[in-house]
Amino acid sequence: MNKLAKKIDSAKSKWEKLNDNREPIVYIGAASCGRAAGALDLKEGVKTFLEENKKSARIIEVGCIGPCYLEPLVDIKMPGQPRVSYNNVNAKMLGMILKSHFIDGAPHKKLAAGHFGTDDFDGIPRFFDLPMLKPQVRIVLRNCGFIDPEEIDQYLAVDGYQGFMKALKSTPEDVIAVVRQAGLRGRGGAGFPTFRKWTVCRESPGEQKYLICNADEGDPGAFMNRSLIESDPHAVLEGMLIAGYAIGASKGIVYIRAEYPLAIDRLKRAIGQMREYGLLGKNILGSDFSFEIKIKEGAGAFVCGEETALIGSIEGKRGMPKSRPPFPAISGLFQSPTIINNVETLGTLPNILRNGPDWYNRFGKEGNRGTKTFSLVGKIRRPGLIEVQLGTTLREIIFDIGGGVQKPFKAIQTGGPSGGCLSEEFLDLTVDYESLASAGSIMGSGGLIVMDEDTCIVDLAKYFLDFTQKESCGKCVPCRVGTRHILEILQKISNGEGTPDDLLALRTLGDTIKKGALCGLGQTAPNPVLTTLRYFRNEYLEHIRDHKCRATVCKSLIEYRVIKEKCTGCQSCVRVCPTGAITGPRSEPHNLDASKCIKCRSCYEICRYEAIAGDAIVIRTAERQS
């Protein structure tokens, strides 16, 4: 204990020094999103600038603050000044910003987006007062973007591992009681009260118990877990210690998908640091609690996010779910009592233990306590990672935080392939487990996909069923065969060959699969279809009766046309057309041969979005042959 206490002290003083910096600090948001947006090139740019100008500064790669649409973010903290954030930084902007701070001695007011100080600063707004951040309550994400995820000392300095140390001082049963009082529900999707599974596991006989962190995050469109692990890995690991202690497990496993190499890296490093600091191994901090953490990588199977399939995968088998009973809490990994918790659930625990359950109950509402992270993406002005209290309305999330949509709003999809599409009438629905379920959807892991009029709802349902078909393990009949039938009917409808009977068939199939499938993937697979049928029936009927795809997405129901009056004959489209469907000499309106057109959008893009062209190419719903 003393060794760690000393380290905490030194960590805190280091942190203080950092915040009271004598040396300038440049923060670069370099989680996966940042890197995809070019953050590492910017880092090189900063280094070059400093060298050339004989200036020195500390460069810290931080994680994700949240607003991904602002990537790449570069923040500068000069001595004596608050940290100023710059967004969507490119090389040119970088030069201007660095010159402004390092040479002119002041922030670049025009480009600055916000600052992280407490008081006013030079007319620059506080970052957390900006509309997309103000309504958010950042508990799980509190450290993301502020600490260096590769430095355990920074985590310790912001009260990291305090929650675990408190837990160690009480009994495991007390810890479970705290979690119960806090009302924490599993954040992986089902929303099952965390304390209940823990209690069953604690009471199950067995020498060896396991705590598994489910970092498989298979929902397409969801990246909250990835961000958290990349930006604040110790929060999750501390949560694992707390959970392991509560259930009596001595071995922890992080099951993380192989598609997250940076997150895996950060975890490995963090685990090594834990060991150095005596937070892993035998008799941690002088207690009776011993714990070891291993990392197991997923191998590309969405179904392995399901508990029993995940266990099968760790055991080296095909990831095929098993019937329950027996429940994993009683007989799971290697037939031992096992608890599987989601990354976010674990990341929440340190805060609950540190601040107490009453504090946590201040957030959210009765039965749905606390906050939830969401990845708000799609056709929204301000896509990114957010965290709000449970009970916030969809309207607030989409319009206040997300900045609304550019084109008319159509639908919001929650819960990934297991969830549903909700129409405009649900904008005032509160985000909590029960109301989403009553609308036919689920909370899921937190993916929120916003859609506008350019999204075809039939195509979207088709997309999700295609995904489910490809990820279905193939064990049980309803999922393997039923989803195939559903997909084929949707393809029929999308091709303009649907009949009204098909809608009834979809409902029957959906019902059968929901009741008959073996696991959660199958049981929820029909949700996208059933909700879209419920709330967007007219669009289905348009496809069937009128052969019309109002969003101009379904290829068989649309055609590309050149508007001769607008065409300037610039030949940009001719150059990019892969099949030679567009022809025409320079300066004369071009011709589009529909029989050769594969509807790849190249011509549409270049005409619409490139500077020299105009909007001479349109996509229309095809004329119905009578």
Added chain:
Amino acid sequence: MPEQIQKVLGKHGRSPDELIPILQDVQAVFGYIGEDSVKVISRYLRISENQIYGVSSFYAQFRFTEPGRHGIKVCLGTACHVRGGSTLLDSLEHGLGIHCGETTEDKRFDVDRVACLGCCALSPVVQIDRDIYSRMTVNKLTELLKNYE
């Protein structure tokens, strides 16, 4: 070749739950899971070759044929799909003349789909080798491919 496989095995214990990590390491070294590898793993873990094949063919990560020089993965997560991900894949397949999961004749490219790379705010996203490219369009992708031999 067998010595290389033995080297990989040396880092893992002999229990069946080491199978997937072993396969991942073998594929990292050789690029795919070959028949010799399966044989050696079978002896090491005491699992039949057929069971090993059954497990590895379940997971999308593993392949049994030599890969192309560059792996193109088009993200087909929901956010990417909504912003035209499948059109990207279609045009790529059309342009290279192969289907998803196949390798071009000249072994230059593999084309595959991936469920979600987790960069949803910057959709549509394409990964070539280890580089991730965001906000892709059909034309940008065509240009990009020219950089890969």
Added chain:
Amino acid sequence: MTKEKKVSIIIDNRKVEAKAGLTILQAAREAGVDIPSLCALEHLPSYGACRLCVVEVDGIRGFPTSCTTPVEEGMVIRTDTAEVRTLRQEVLKLLLSEHPASCLFCGEQDECKDFQGTIRKVGVTTGCRYCPNDSLCELQDITQKVGLTETSYPVYYRNFPVEKEDPFYDRDYNLCILCGRCVRVCNEIRLNGTLSFKQRGKQTTIGPAFARTHLEAGCEFCGACVAVCPTGALSAKVSKWSGKPDEIVETTCPYCPTGCTLDLKVKGGEVVDVSADYDSPTEHGLICVKGRFAIPEYVLSPDRLATPTVLGPEGYDLIDWDGALDLAAEKLKEAGAKGSCVVVSPDLSNEDLFAAQRFAREVIGTEAILSPLLYDLGGDLRAFVDLVLTSEPIDSVGNAKGILSIGLDTTYGFTPLGIAVKKAARKDAALMTIDDGECNLDFLSEEAFHSDPEKWPEYLDGIMKSMSSNGKKGKVPSSFFKKGERNVAIVGPGAIFSKKRKEIFEHVLSMRNDLGWKVIVCHPYTNLLGMLAMGAFPGLMPGSIKSDGVLKFKDPGAIVDLKAKFKVGYFIGEVPSEAMPQLDYIIYQNALPAPEGVKPNLNLPASLFTETPGTTINFEGRILSFNKASEPFADSRADWWIMSGIAGRIKKGALKYSSLAGIQSEIKKAVPGFEGKDKKVPRKKVVMEGKAAEKAISRKTTVEAPASFRGVPLHDHVAGMKAIEERRHK
């Protein structure tokens, strides 16, 4: 014994007392409620994939599967509500859309059955009428049970080619419904691992790795998968079009000393197929390819001897039984006691062996009761008999700490033992294998020694030394085979038929006698214990195995000159071999003709074990029965009947047997173990009597002969065995 724990449950409003630990499906069945199911099967671990056995249970959300849910005190279960019924029908519709189901709902089914006869054997199965499983099919049953009369879902025909290249059974995966029974039986019951699910979702298929054939992939051709397949996807080549059997007759397999229980399927008076009995205490249903697939073609071979024939100047002439028996008697009488020998097969029943030794001793007056194993083993016979008599039962492998297998591959034989070894090696037994090449037990072994049998005595030496000296020297570290722990040595055909057999036997005997090892011997002589018990050996009288299990054994070579020439040889169920001395006149009594190159003078057609009853003794000493399943072929007769007929013509009144019972009552008086309920021959130890033969026969059989029965190689008459033999001796 503690009483079985019971729980009270309510099924469909009826109170039921069910055994604790059963699933709802099992408990319901015992209570007479038949819940439809497809993927569940007795003896197989439950899987829960077909979703047909769903029920409603108070307190459990949704529709749990009854095959995976254990019963609990106070459970309230409803198996037949409207919702459950509808769900079953819908699920079945989906299942059938992956299977060519056209005949199931056709309105002209009955007419088709009555008037179309069989329109099967068309290349591709597109409906029940074209399927080998028609009228035997569990899908047909379930469709009726669930009450499905129509479906509107399209059928996905996967267009797989029918797999026919492997021996014994065909695979048409277009009919496969992915119930997984075959995968489970292959991996978890047979511990073989040839079958696996491949890929996932709708692309799922079943088979070995990398599109290999089953032969290449290590399939044992035990046929367990064919037996459990509910559809026509897997069908045995010989019996696939036979339809529903008329009756099932239980018998014992005659192909090796394991003595597995077999259920013979009889159709139209013929044995067309064989299935295993998982409840059999001998082998627990884990039979090998020979018993499973190599019986019908042998018994029904078109080459079977139908009627007696005698070799004339222009070939064989027909002769009636009286004439044949007269001729045989004449020739034997002529040759006299010194000029005649009787050659018996180790595959004969106890009754036939008993009659044969009486024939030789009382009717001919000779001790020359010869058999191939005398020539195969030569001077090593004494050691061999010593090891065989005290061979341990299969169960001794179950709690062994160390297992040493010498020259054994259990792919195509001795499978119950092989599976027991695999089970033990997976648990906590240390397995070491010694063979001249790869064998199927290698991959479970701690150490696998592959070398020429030249070196095997050296290895055994090393093991023995290291055990004695606690590992201070020798190849084997002391932690491997520890003194005082239960160690089992298995001597396989690879050792028995090697040139170092003598030394190997010596070492193994020493390991048994001095170091406490248990020994199991795997050899091809089916009723060797019967030969010893019945006294079908030179110098060994019936009842030589005393009731205290001690056998006083004389070296046959010391009683009879095995190199002597005889005038007449009377072969009972055996084939004259090159090892035996020349004979002037051969009386050949067998079911199948002698192989190419051997021309017996007189052929006496014998009935086989499926046509005439008898008993045999397996390697554990158990007395097991052959039961009659069909009438004797053509004009063939039981071996003992023929012997009786000849005997009476040589010596009036000798060997007067009118029925099997007559022989059996004599045996009961002479041989301990045959009387009473136990039906087991006592075996304890062998005491060598007298000197060894001065001139031991030099013949060294160094190559294991192909699998044979009554001297005739199986692969001469059973098509699939050719491929098996080729693979065995690759």
